[in-house]
Amino acid sequence: SPLRKLPGPTASLFTSLLLKWKEMNAARTIYIHALHDEYGPVVRIAPNEVSFTSWAALKEIYCSGGSGYDKSDFYNLFRIFGRRTMFTTLNKADHAKRKRILADRYANTNVMRGASLEGIQERSRAFLHRCTDAGSSATDVFVSRLNESNPDWNLGRTLFADRLHQISLHAYACDCVTHHLFHPNGSDCIGNKADEEMMHQVAADDSLQTLHRIFAGILSLFVKPRSVPLADNYVLETSKRTDAASFTLMSRLEEKAAVVDPIDMAAECLDHMVAGIDTTGDTLCFLMWELSQPRSVHLQRRLAEELRNNPELGIDQLPFLDAVLCEGLRCYPAIPMSLPRLVPQGGRVVDGYSIPENTIVSCQPHSVHRMNKNVYPDPEKFHPDRWMEAEGDADRRRLLFSFSNGGRGCIGKHLAIAEMKMLLRDVYSRYYTTPDASMTAESMAMSDQLISTRPLGKSCLLKFHALPGTDTKEGC
Numbered sequence: 001s002p003l004r005k006l007p008g009p010t011a012s013l014f015t016s017l018l019l020k021w022k023e024m025n026a027a028r029t030i031y032i033h034a035l036h037d038e039y040g041p042v043v044r045i046a047p048n049e050v051s052f053t054s055w056a057a058l059k060e061i062y063c064s065g066g067s068g069y070d071k072s073d074f075y076n077l078f079r080i081f082g083r084r085t086m087f088t089t090l091n092k093a094d095h096a097k098r099k100r101i102l103a104d105r106y107a108n109t110n111v112m113r114g115a116s117l118e119g120i121q122e123r124s125r126a127f128l129h130r131c132t133d134a135g136s137s138a139t140d141v142f143v144s145r146l147n148e149s150n151p152d153w154n155l156g157r158t159l160f161a162d163r164l165h166q167i168s169l170h171a172y173a174c175d176c177v178t179h180h181l182f183h184p185n186g187s188d189c190i191g192n193k194a195d196e197e198m199m200h201q202v203a204a205d206d207s208l209q210t211l212h213r214i215f216a217g218i219l220s221l222f223v224k225p226r227s228v229p230l231a232d233n234y235v236l237e238t239s240k241r242t243d244a245a246s247f248t249l250m251s252r253l254e255e256k257a258a259v260v261d262p263i264d265m266a267a268e269c270l271d272h273m274v275a276g277i278d279t280t281g282d283t284l285c286f287l288m289w290e291l292s293q294p295r296s297v298h299l300q301r302r303l304a305e306e307l308r309n310n311p312e313l314g315i316d317q318l319p320f321l322d323a324v325l326c327e328g329l330r331c332y333p334a335i336p337m338s339l340p341r342l343v344p345q346g347g348r349v350v351d352g353y354s355i356p357e358n359t360i361v362s363c364q365p366h367s368v369h370r371m372n373k374n375v376y377p378d379p380e381k382f383h384p385d386r387w388m389e390a391e392g393d394a395d396r397r398r399l400l401f402s403f404s405n406g407g408r409g410c411i412g413k414h415l416a417i418a419e420m421k422m423l424l425r426d427v428y429s430r431y432y433t434t435p436d437a438s439m440t441a442e443s444m445a446m447s448d449q450l451i452s453t454r455p456l457g458k459s460c461l462l463k464f465h466a467l468p469g470t471d472t473k474e475g476c
């Protein structure tokens with residue numbers, strides 16, 4: 001193997017079978033992380049594939065020349081209506097062309113103003129309204145319908161039907177992202193069953209099997225990886241309308257109708273909808289779970305104090321809220337797995353190693369956030385205060401890889417941050433949350449999915465307790 005000089009297990013010189021076996025068993029991310037623990041920041045994981053964790057490598061792979069190396073054909077799997085969207089374009093030039101069209105609608109200034117932000121606020125209030133309804137019941141904040149396939153959960157539901165309540169964070173995420181795509185034609189998954197059903201088709205979709213990843217190149221020639229007729233239909237119909245508000249992505253696409261045809265518009269919108277549901281929903285779910293633990297009581301108290309003492313401040317002016325969210329994104333990246341790229345023609349030097357062209361190289365957020373102990377000391381600990389220190393702030397922020405980095409990093413980052421801060425502010429200024437007694441740490445362990453993660457038990461039961469002096473009707 002041309003990669004023989006790199007650290008890594010001997011078997012990886014000859015075969016990628018072990019890596020594929022781990023993928024089939026939904027253990028790729030953890031396996032690669034264990035290899036980093038053993039071999040350090042650079043590790044050969046297959047004869048043609050290397051994983052890195054340092055800032056030098058991350059910068060080279062994802063930021064060199066603006067948007068880093070081209071994507072590998074793994075991304076062919078995610079084509080929609082047979083079209084390439086911004087996410088699935090493989091090379092820089094095609095990507096840059098599409099991004100130039102879309103970027104301004106996701107700029108922080110566009111997200112954080114007027115009707116855009118008001119829509120997020122409205123949806124967060126709708127979520128609060130459901131918290132109020134829950135009273136002292138255990139509330140499942142995970143995507144919920146998945147659980148219907150779980151016999152244990154169904155048994156629990158029969159036994160505790162009177163005290164089990166559901167408010168899906170994924171429904172909130174779907175309503176927020178469709179608001180940004182289509183207002184006034186966004187979804188109402190929190191209040192409307194048909195919309196919720198549509199969201200369930202796209203959220204945490206079990207049809208995306210790990211096997212698809214392994215055979216991505218071949219499978220994508222033959223199969224449509226997702227079957228989401230309700231969402232397809234919603235997006236195709238909504239994107240035909242011409243009344244989208246000026247802050248929405250749809251209005252931008254309409255302005256560009258001369259260069260983006262209707263199917264491309266719908267494909268782009270569906271892609272953003274899918275990209276914005278599990279990611280935001282899962283991050284909030286893991287973060288609220290962490291905050292609900294007895295070890296985090298002091299953090300919840302501090303967060304509530306900051307929020308209640310500063311009702312006049314905007315969501316972007318609350319330092320402890322920001323610290324809690326950054327730490328949530330660090331500890332629980334919704335996409336913890338490698339983001340694969342191809343070394344360009346002629347090969348490159350990455351983190352001091354010569355890597356030949358066409359080698360698949362990547363960093364995975366799960367390991368980047370744990371291996372750099374000089375930047376994130378005591379990395380396994382949920383410790384928001386690390387984000388409150390001025391010293392090292394720039395290093396911490398540039399290494400936070402949950403949204404990736406460089407020109408192909410997450411375009412929805414500002415939208416996602418606004419959604420998450422709004423919901424956390426609204427919930428934790430009125431409630432404190434505790435885990436339901438039936439929940440275990442194992443059931444909330446990270447379950448490796450094709451691209452995102454989710455709780456192993458596919459459920460996150462929390463209790464919402466009104467804080468003293470809270471008028472819970474305010475949420476209505």
Ligand code: HEM
Nearest residue numbers: 086087272275276279280334339402403404408410412416
């Ligand atoms: C916590 C929430 C989110 C996280 C953690 C997240 C994470 C990521 C990551 C890691 C990537 C790079 C993927 C890769 O290179 O394979 C990405 C790309 C992308 N994300 Fe997000 N995302 C989030 C929310 C959103 C939202 C709300 C939207 C909706 C608009 C969105 C739309 C996209 C798109 C369109 C891309 C492709 C960008 C490109 O190729 O230039 N994401 N996201």
